Amino acid sequence: MNIFSSISYTLHAASQASLYYYPLIFLGIVAFVMLALGIRNLNGKVFAGITFAAVLISMVMILLDPYDEVVVGNNALLFNRFTMFFAVILIISVLYIIFPAIRGLKSKPEIFYATLLFVLIGMLVSAFSYDLIIIFVAFEAVSLGTYVLAGYGKQKRHLEASAKYFFTGTIGTAFTVFGLSFFYTATGTFSLTSEVISSSPAMLIALIFLLIGFGFKLAIFPMHQWAIDAYDGTENSVSAFLSTGTKILAFMILIKIFLVGFAGDYHDIFLLFVILSVFSMTYANLAALSQNNLKRLLAYSSVAQAGYLILVIALVGYTGIGNVAYVAIAAGMFYSLVYIFMKGGSFLAMNLVNRESVSVSDVSGLARKSPITALSFAILLMGLAGIPFTGGFTAKYYLFLSLIEGNLWWLAVIAILNSAISVFYYFRVIMFMFWKEPTGEDHFNLTAYSKAPVIASAVIMVALFFFFYLLPTLNGIAPGLFATMGGI
């Protein structure tokens, strides 16, 4: 099957499953309407409200869709509970930053919000897709949109961060395209199915190129350096989005491509991902220890968190498809959900400080000014460290549980020691918040826009701890990842 017939299949099948396209179409229409409304010079809050409502409605539409498995085309798009789960959490990651973003918008808010909606459409398409070409196109749509978002700030350094992000992103894209072409050479298709079982040299090259290409977006060691600068340089809500939404998206794509597309090559996947994840965790945690810039600290911590996430891929590569793999994937799904709240919330907490770059000592004395906010931020940091009574603990618990079940005890030990190291820098921030005297003049920005998201995500973090229930459900959903492989 060649590219053209693949695309024509897709178009043909569009009529079969049109129900699932409504949210995407709806979001697109709203985005264009907002662009049109832009000439009226409306307040940013209006656009934020419209975007919020539209995204919320699209989420409800997806949740209301029937749960039966629908395959469109030759595995071009797949709608089942697995893909819908990721669609919903990607929507959450967008929903999260809509209102906090208002603060950083200088002019033309409609462009920001319309771009955000276009990005969301790209995300949803790649969540549903099992065809490399469609994934690539949708992912590029997301990337281009996020380049715009990253530069959309009041200060010059936002533009600089955006440029840096753009250049490295383009390099990543180049690698992805190379990888795609080798994939096609080896298998003769772009579709991710089980027929693709081949371990030719071309396949290995494809694996490495695709890993580098998408690894850039996931920001794992050694492709992480751009992320530190970009997260640091962009507006807080944008960095929250970059480190949650696009990261989870990249993680989901990696799961799909490597666990489904390279199902014949699990041994190499295991080796590569173990190395990458151990290096990501260890390097990032050690680098974060010496950081005094709070946003860079959080950026390093998100590199480390990506290291925990890809443990899932390494584990499935080790055990092969089976019950343990489902537990691992379910753990990864739960981790993604929790991650959005804890990481997004922490980045949005940077809004509490009226400084261009936030250093650790800038939060000192926050507990005096607003104990509830300080406590909420502390809960989010504890979640990142994996302390009980936060969702972060439950997520880590399931992750380590699946590692033990897969007999990878040494990997679990490495991960756990890493998470113990990370306690150092998270608790250092807590220490500053609670026990240090405030520095200099009053530089806290304690408006509802900056406080509410932090408090809300802390509440959700604690609530997620009690969501033990979710895992059996996710465990039932996880096999949906392999739906295109047939017979599972």
Add this chain to the structure above:
Amino acid sequence: MFMLAIFIVLILLSFATFFMGARAGVFAKSSAALILILTVVYAFLNFSGTGAGGFTSESTYAFASGIGIYFSIGVDGLTVSLLILSAVISVIALLIANRKEYTASFYGLMLLTETGLFGILLSRDFLFFYIFWEIVLVPMYFIIGRFGGERKDTVSLKFFVYTHIGSVFILLSILTLFSYYYSYSGIFTLQMSTLLNSAFINNSSYLPLFWKDFMLFGFLLGFLVKLPSFPLHSWLPDSYTTAPYPATVMLAGGLSLMGGYGLFGILLPIYSTINSTVLWTLIALGIISLLYFAFTAMFQMNMKRMMAYASASAMGFVTISFAAGILDSTLSIRSIELSGGIFQIVAHGIIMALIFSVLYFMTENTGKENIYQMGGVHREMPWLSSFLLAGFLASLGLPGLAGFIGEFSIVVGMFQTVGWLIFFVILAMIITASYHIWTAQRSLYGAYNENLGKIKDASRSEIAILASVTLVIFVLGIYPNLIFGIISAYVGGII
């Protein structure tokens, strides 16, 4: 049910304390006293009969039964004595806290620590056990970091990270048991009563040998950090010294209690799975702890730091009693040995509470902690000096006081097993006795150090607190059966 009610009341009270403002101190003190009374009443109702050491009132509530998570609590002879201990030390710690700087959050955090301890002891489900095990660290971290002495930033962080690393190994062990039990039986469960099953653990076709060792290693590492035992102790002197005195009381009684409970509550029921190499290693670690900490304590200038080492040294007896007790072949001696170890935990907690309380009042009145800056203070503060002497005597194991009972039964019991190694234990006991007496001599008696000027003795209410603690130590010393009976019934039920 009654115990669950007490636990829930405790949780509510500790959260309420945060919102009490200026009255938080009184509120927390009376809450802790209420909990102590309720716990004692509970213990009296359920454990006063002879031979009642097994589980009473175990109850289970489904939490997420699909993946084997139940909230399940139960009380047995071991936990009830440790529950009383933690209630007692919480009351002491809260009653002595009298500084102005102790805000509502201080009292709330202290009560949260007590809640965590109760949770650890009550949980019969591994997940909740672990959660409470971790959560105890958080309020302690905040107390040390917020209200501690010099270097509080680094010390609180060191305390947290050090003990956290120990805890995560416990989590690994729990996960190991959980996943192998699942592959053996097809049931998801985290119930302690199911997982701590010697037949399952010893059968290498169910639990491979490597994983069994891994599991034991993780548990032992986590417990020995908390106890603490010799190579894993470096968090202890710093944390004890830096923590404010009420928190030091909690640390000395509460955290070593956690380690002791881990050994006797988690590992003792599966004692047949622990091979003799491990046990001999534990005995060696225990003896090294005894000697090394005793020597180190002897050379300390700071009284608080000295007592921190003394406390660690006393916990060496607990490690030895656990290992030697399992190695003993005679049933009756084994029972004496193990019960002695548990009794030692209880006695040690209360004795340390007394000593640290006295040191607190002394430091408040003199502003000095250093032994050489004191000298002859008995002339000016006879009450405090006498109470400190009583604490020292109990701590060195004088017959008639609580410390003696535990140490005596441990030493008697271990002779059969360890043979000539007992020489080192006796040596350590001699060193312990000598540095206690030496310190008393240098700081309390002799010529008065006139540099101290005029200092006041304990107030009447302080004397009342200290006297009642001393009374408890005395009563346990002459009538140990109050607790010893329950403990040996528990031990008898296991071996």
